[in-house]
Amino acid sequence: MSSKIAVIGYGVVGSGTVELFEMNKAQIEENIGRQVDLKYILDLKDFPDSPYADRMIKDFNIILNDPEIEVVAEVVGGATFAYNYTKALLESGKSVVTSNKELVARKGAELLKIAREHSCNYLFEASVGGGIPIIRPIYRCLAGNKIEEIAGILNGTTNFILTKMIREQMSFEEALKLAQQNGYAEADPTADVEGIDACRKICILGSLAYGKNIDPDKIHCSGISKITMEDVEYADVAGYVIKLIGVVKDTEDGKISAMVSPRFVDKKHMLSHVDDVYNAICVKGNGVGDTVFYGRGAGKLPTASAVVGDIVDALKHQGTNIGFNWADSDEDILLPRAEEESSVYVRVKGEDAESMKSAFSSMFGKLIFLERAGRPDNELAFITPKMKESEIDANLTILSHTVSIESKIRIL
Amino acid sequence: MSSKIAVIGYGVVGSGTVELFEMNKAQIEENIGRQVDLKYILDLKDFPDSPYADRMIKDFNIILNDPEIEVVAEVVGGATFAYNYTKALLESGKSVVTSNKELVARKGAELLKIAREHSCNYLFEASVGGGIPIIRPIYRCLAGNKIEEIAGILNGTTNFILTKMIREQMSFEEALKLAQQNGYAEADPTADVEGIDACRKICILGSLAYGKNIDPDKIHCSGISKITMEDVEYADVAGYVIKLIGVVKDTEDGKISAMVSPRFVDKKHMLSHVDDVYNAICVKGNGVGDTVFYGRGAGKLPTASAVVGDIVDALKHQGTNIGFNWADSDEDILLPRAEEESSVYVRVKGEDAESMKSAFSSMFGKLIFLERAGRPDNELAFITPKMKESEIDANLTILSHTVSIESKIRIL
Numbered sequence: 001m002s003s004k005i006a007v008i009g010y011g012v013v014g015s016g017t018v019e020l021f022e023m024n025k026a027q028i029e030e031n032i033g034r035q036v037d038l039k040y041i042l043d044l045k046d047f048p049d050s051p052y053a054d055r056m057i058k059d060f061n062i063i064l065n066d067p068e069i070e071v072v073a074e075v076v077g078g079a080t081f082a083y084n085y086t087k088a089l090l091e092s093g094k095s096v097v098t099s100n101k102e103l104v105a106r107k108g109a110e111l112l113k114i115a116r117e118h119s120c121n122y123l124f125e126a127s128v129g130g131g132i133p134i135i136r137p138i139y140r141c142l143a144g145n146k147i148e149e150i151a152g153i154l155n156g157t158t159n160f161i162l163t164k165m166i167r168e169q170m171s172f173e174e175a176l177k178l179a180q181q182n183g184y185a186e187a188d189p190t191a192d193v194e195g196i197d198a199c200r201k202i203c204i205l206g207s208l209a210y211g212k213n214i215d216p217d218k219i220h221c222s223g224i225s226k227i228t229m230e231d232v233e234y235a236d237v238a239g240y241v242i243k244l245i246g247v248v249k250d251t252e253d254g255k256i257s258a259m260v261s262p263r264f265v266d267k268k269h270m271l272s273h274v275d276d277v278y279n280a281i282c283v284k285g286n287g288v289g290d291t292v293f294y295g296r297g298a299g300k301l302p303t304a305s306a307v308v309g310d311i312v313d314a315l316k317h318q319g320t321n322i323g324f325n326w327a328d329s330d331e332d333i334l335l336p337r338a339e340e341e342s343s344v345y346v347r348v349k350g351e352d353a354e355s356m357k358s359a360f361s362s363m364f365g366k367l368i369f370l371e372r373a374g375r376p377d378n379e380l381a382f383i384t385p386k387m388k389e390s391e392i393d394a395n396l397t398i399l400s401h402t403v404s405i406e407s408k409i410r411i412l
Numbered sequence: 413m414s415s416k417i418a419v420i421g422y423g424v425v426g427s428g429t430v431e432l433f434e435m436n437k438a439q440i441e442e443n444i445g446r447q448v449d450l451k452y453i454l455d456l457k458d459f460p461d462s463p464y465a466d467r468m469i470k471d472f473n474i475i476l477n478d479p480e481i482e483v484v485a486e487v488v489g490g491a492t493f494a495y496n497y498t499k500a501l502l503e504s505g506k507s508v509v510t511s512n513k514e515l516v517a518r519k520g521a522e523l524l525k526i527a528r529e530h531s532c533n534y535l536f537e538a539s540v541g542g543g544i545p546i547i548r549p550i551y552r553c554l555a556g557n558k559i560e561e562i563a564g565i566l567n568g569t570t571n572f573i574l575t576k577m578i579r580e581q582m583s584f585e586e587a588l589k590l591a592q593q594n595g596y597a598e599a600d601p602t603a604d605v606e607g608i609d610a611c612r613k614i615c616i617l618g619s620l621a622y623g624k625n626i627d628p629d630k631i632h633c634s635g636i637s638k639i640t641m642e643d644v645e646y647a648d649v650a651g652y653v654i655k656l657i658g659v660v661k662d663t664e665d666g667k668i669s670a671m672v673s674p675r676f677v678d679k680k681h682m683l684s685h686v687d688d689v690y691n692a693i694c695v696k697g698n699g700v701g702d703t704v705f706y707g708r709g710a711g712k713l714p715t716a717s718a719v720v721g722d723i724v725d726a727l728k729h730q731g732t733n734i735g736f737n738w739a740d741s742d743e744d745i746l747l748p749r750a751e752e753e754s755s756v757y758v759r760v761k762g763e764d765a766e767s768m769k770s771a772f773s774s775m776f777g778k779l780i781f782l783e784r785a786g787r788p789d790n791e792l793a794f795i796t797p798k799m800k801e802s803e804i805d806a807n808l809t810i811l812s813h814t815v816s817i818e819s820k821i822r823i824l
Contacts, residue, residue: 020556020699030623030737031555125553131700133545133553140552141537141545143443144720146436211442270706273685280704287432287717288543291707292692294682295700305699308556316735323728325442 002035003315004068008060008085009076010043010050013099013126016304017073018052021311028308032315039069064088071314073307074098079106090114090122095318097310099126099303105200109213109328116321123310123322128154128201129279131302132295133309138283139208139324145285147209149249151412152281153274154201154260156297157185157192158224158244163275165232166241172227184277184298194223195244195260202246205281206258210250211325212333219258220337227262231347231407233372234381240264241272245412255335263412264345264383270294271412338390343411345370346396347381350403356380359402363395383411414447415727416480420472420497421488422455422462425511425538428716429485430464433723440720444727451481476500483726485719486510487538491518502526502534507730509722511538511715517612521625521740528733535722535734540566540613541691543714544707545721550695551620551736557697559621561661563824564693565686566613566672568709569597569604570636570656575687577644578653584639596689606635607656607672614658617693618670622662624741631670632749639674643759643819645784646793652676653684657824667747675824676757676795682706683824750802755823757782758808759793762815768792771814775807795823 005021007014021028021038029036040057047056063069072089074096076082082103086096091114098104103111104127115122125135129152138147153159157179164175176193179185191197199221203214224244235242245263250256265272270292274280279297284290296302313322350356353375360382361367370381384392396405417433419426433440433450441448452469459468475481484501486508488494494515498508503526510516515523516539527534537547541564550559565571569591576587588605591597603609611633615626636656647654657675662668677684682704686692691709696702708714725734762768765787772794773779780795787793792815796804808817 016699023698024556024558027558028556031735033735131697132703133549133705136553137545137549140725141548141721142717143724144432144436144440144717146439270685273682285543285717286436287428287713287720289708289711289714291544291705293545293703293705295703299701301699302701305554305556305697308699309553312555313552320732323443323445 002037003070004037004039005071005073005311006040006042006063006069007038007073007075008042008063009074010041010045010047011075012300013075013303013307014041014043016300017075017307020301020304020308028312031312036315039066060085064092069094070318071095071097071311073311074100075307076100077102079103083107086111086122087114090118090120093118093120095121095123095314097123097307097314099307101127101197101200101204105203105216108204108207109326112324112326116323119319119321121314121317121322123314124204125310126303126306128204129281129293129295130297130299131305132279132281132293132297134205134281134293135208137293138205142283142285142288145287147283147285149247149284150202150205150209150281151245151247151271152202153243153271153279154198154246154281154297155192155244156277156279157189159274159279160184160277162224162227162242162244165227165229166236169229171229172225193225195221198244198246199260202248202258202260206248206256207326208324209248210256211327212256212329213326214248214256214258214334218334219260221260222262224262226407228407230372231409234345234347234370235264237372238370239267241267242409243271245271251335256333257335257340259337259340262409264409265412269412338388338393340389341386342389342392343384343386344392345381345383345407345409345411346405347379347407348399348403348405349379352377353380356403360399363398414449415482416449416451417483417485417723418452418454418475418481419450419485419487420454420475421486422453422457422459423487424712425487425715425719426453426455428712429487429719432713432716432720440724443724448727451478472497476504481506482730483507483509483723485723486512487719488512489514491515495519498523498534499526502530502532505530505532507533507535507726509535509719509726511719513539513609513612513616517615517628520616520619521738524736524738528735531731531733533726533729533734535726536616537722538715538718540616541693541705541707542709542711543717544691544693544705544709546617546693546705547620549705550617554695554697554700557699559695559697561659561696562614562617562621562693563657563659563683564614565655565683565691566610566658566693566709567604567656568689568691569601571686571691572596572689574636574639574654574656577639577641578648581641583641584637605637607633610656610658611672614660614670614672618660618668619738620736621660622668623737623739624668624745625738626660626668626670626746630746631672633672634674636674638819640819642784643821646757646759646782647676649784650782651679653679654821655683657683663747668745669747669752671749671752674821676821677824681824750800750805752801753798754801754804755796755798756804757793757795757819757821757823758817759791759819760811760815760817761791764789765792768815772811775810
């Protein structure tokens, strides 16, 4: 008995998937207990010099209509072609595995439902955290827990930039340029730098953990392009590092709080030690307590590792749906940002620090004032008590009449 | 449709399993898609005041002969009763999940074979790393990788003791006493302190990763009882912390290298940040690179988290064997310790440091000499180049004629 698979998209992740599958083929077959062959690679480009040139095709229908194909890796990306392909494949009972976070975040609930109805599987371990095992651990290993909170460094590009700012005192612009030179950032870095990529990923994790669809367009998302060296220095002296963190948790009244934003992370927290392009996700369960999953969040072979892992799982569950409970939801499940409780770091410029200190303390209550070497007397930085974001916003609006608000960063 | 489960053993892990299962029952049932009830708790002791007193039984045959029981959690521990129970249950087609690392390390291959033959499952996520998802991530999520190396802090008791020695300058004896007062160490701490517990765990991980049985009695295992404050200080100044590390990896000639011993861990390595009773396991795959899994390695609810996660998985795979390839092996698969290549820290006492320096350098080649505040002139500490352990041993034997060898600790 032999199983056939196909790969759609021969870009970075696609070619990595083929490479890793062929490299570890013997072990994979021993694991599954039967022969497995890569039958087709679909890509619109030509690859005449590829060792797999004989399997390259351009017509999707060849895969769709081949009854031998059991599992397809969709690594095209985007939410148009990929959506149509995935839907058609699942409807024909073929399992699909993917690294496509955009499609999973937008259409996960719908595609999982189709997979359920056709006794096949839609798996997407590679869509969050690259090679880091995180989807299956949350959904399977921690199935005995209520998930209380997930907080993660979910984007390697921004973590690389912040690491350079923190460890080597580079400015944001210099660090971004270096990331682009190293191939870690796109020419247009917006999706990474403004947190859009991390936002999709935290929505996928939250949707899985809470079983309800969390729409990436509906949650608060801010990036790192406004972080300055002054902020990095204040954080350092106070015992923190600045990281871009996606957080999702459920609240006592049944709402879900989800957000992507830069955060002050205590140097004692495991996430503070996650540097360069690495990712890490901290999952807190009501039984297990805190767990952390760390590894390469992107890259050719790390992402391929997750795709091939899903291919193996799909082949082992051929004909049976594994079952994720991620339901579409129209109801209003999200906690509005104004209702979030946060403690925030604020940096302002205005009159002399001493007079600002007393004015702000009377407004916020007990503040923690921060220092940095060479702080000018017209600059003040402080951490507020934990309070509703609506209150913080209101206070900052009042402040902005007399001082210039330079930075506002939440504390994790 | 409703499923029935049973728990054997109502000690710390058993009562935690019952508590967590009942606490999260609604969510677990939604995940599995049917009602699940805890029907029996087997324990020889009486618990008349327990809320589950009506389900307490003392006769194992009631569970064995009840056709309604699909999954049994064996949390008795030990390798005698637990072995007989597990074997009988699997032979009758009931799945067994367990936290029993001793039994899994000794009889894993045999029990997995019985499970395969009877289309049920033997799952043991809780046997390594307490609540940390590690068995399923290695075996399932990283199935597309050849595992190159696993290195982990696998015992919470010793990590607590070492943390107190490193962070609070306690002696080993003081730190052990504190661990006992906190309930982290047994009255007889041998199994933890001498690395026996960690040894079972690294053998389980290695057996899974390489598909061949690694016998805990056949690998080198040394504990932390001889670590001194001097060693801790030399490590600190040189940029290391001392941790008890289990390592398993495969070698180029097809042998498996496995060992438990204290190690100097570079402060830049993620494992160096793992403190107190926490555990962490670093898994390196040929696709994914380095991944780290971190969390509570022991304790009532964390361990129960893994047991309940396995109950859920067993119920979802009722009637189908998930299939671990962990074969019994009589062949000589282990690399002898003398053949291992290591770089080691050595601390000696003898004549004046300068004359020792030149004598040892001519013997070992290029040494890195270490310093600590208040080093007496008759003490010398150094790190050797990477060389065969047989050569290191031979050199140390010669040295021992002229100096006293106080410590020898491998570098990770």
